[in-house]
Amino acid sequence: MSPTKNYIGAGLIALALFGAWGWIFPEYNKMSELNVGIKERQDLYDSRSATIKKIQDLNKEYQQKSADIAKISAILPSKKSLAEVLSAIDKLSSQSGLQLVNATVTGQPSNDSNSVYNIMPIQLTLSGNYIALENFLQSAEKNLRLIDIATLNAANVGGSSMLDFSIKGNAYYLK
Amino acid sequence: MPDQGGIQLLPESRRKIDIKTPGENRWLYAGATALVLVAIITAGLSFYRDGLEDKLAQLDSDLVTLEGKRDKKVENNLLTLDKQLSLTTKLLNDHIFWTKALRKIEALTNPQVQYVTFIGGVDDGRFEMKALTFNYTVLAKQIAAYVSDDSIKDIDLNDVHVRTDGKLEFSLRLIFDKNKFIREEQ
Secondary structure (H helix, E strand, O other): OOOOHHHHHHHHHHHHHHHHHHHHHHHHHHHHHHHHHHHHHHHHHHHHHHHHHHHHHHHHHHHEEEHHHHHHHHOOOOOOOHHHHHHHHHHHHHHHHHHHEEEEEEOOOOOOOOOOOEEEEEEEEEOOHHHHHHHHHHHHHOOOOOOOEEEEEEOEEEEEEEEEEEEEEEEEOOO | OOOOOOOOOOOOOOOOOOOOOOOOHHHHHHHHHHHHHHHHHHHEEEEEEEHHHHHHHHHHHHHHHHHHHHHHHHHHHHHHHHHHHHHHHHHHOOOHHHHHHHHHHHOOOOOOOOEEEEEEEEOEEEEEEEEEEOOOOHHHHHHHHEEEEEEEEEEEEEEEEEOOOOOEEEEEEEEHHHHHOOOOOO
């Protein structure tokens, strides 16, 4: 038995072990990392696909119910829509038989960070009789754009049936 | 050894005789086999890793494609609607109905009482009025009528005096329960 062959054989085995340590293990580790990465991305892809599918379905429903959604948007619009509010107030007062003497509509964004909507304070001075005030209030309460009247002040002018009204209220819009 | 004409028993040159012993190359074969095995496994893993890298790249590409399919405008519309739906319910529940309050006041008002001014405030839940009547009996009845209503929590009477025309002028402050007085019952 030649000892040289044994040495060569042992050297080859050592080389194989070195190769296993230097090539196979790093490859194996790299593959493990790749598998983790693939699983993460696959989960992300599946989740996003499901979300996009859900959004598409919701959008279809949104389109089908656009008329109802328009009403909800009118109650609490995403924008201030100052012109629409003023127009609505003018229409409400004239239809109810009140004279709109003065109107102040400010749209200061809410400072309250907890609040998810902005308040648009409205101040009105109106003139007319009590029945007209009732009509005005009734119409304002049923108005599609939500208006809450917080303060109502009525005063008789010189003993006649004419009354002066001062109204403070709020409309709302999304932040 | 030179030939001297005799029988030559020993060869002139020696030839090496190889005697093969079973298992003498065992270590050599084992080493070679191990090396080949390592090479094959390494090649296999490398091939498999390439496949995984391609799959990862494909998934990244798919994610980018998917991101491109998103419609931000639609998403914003849906988010806005979600906010509107949740807030609208709350705002409608808290909606103020002054007509309900005024009808209640009308129903409780004595025919012999005439209002001069009134101020109503929802924030502090008060309804203040200045009114005229003929005498203290009517005023007492009026106060009793307000007290009888469960939406009126408290009453303050101020500044009662007789005017030059003989009428009794008074100021009343009603403290009301917002839910019963001015909001629609759920």
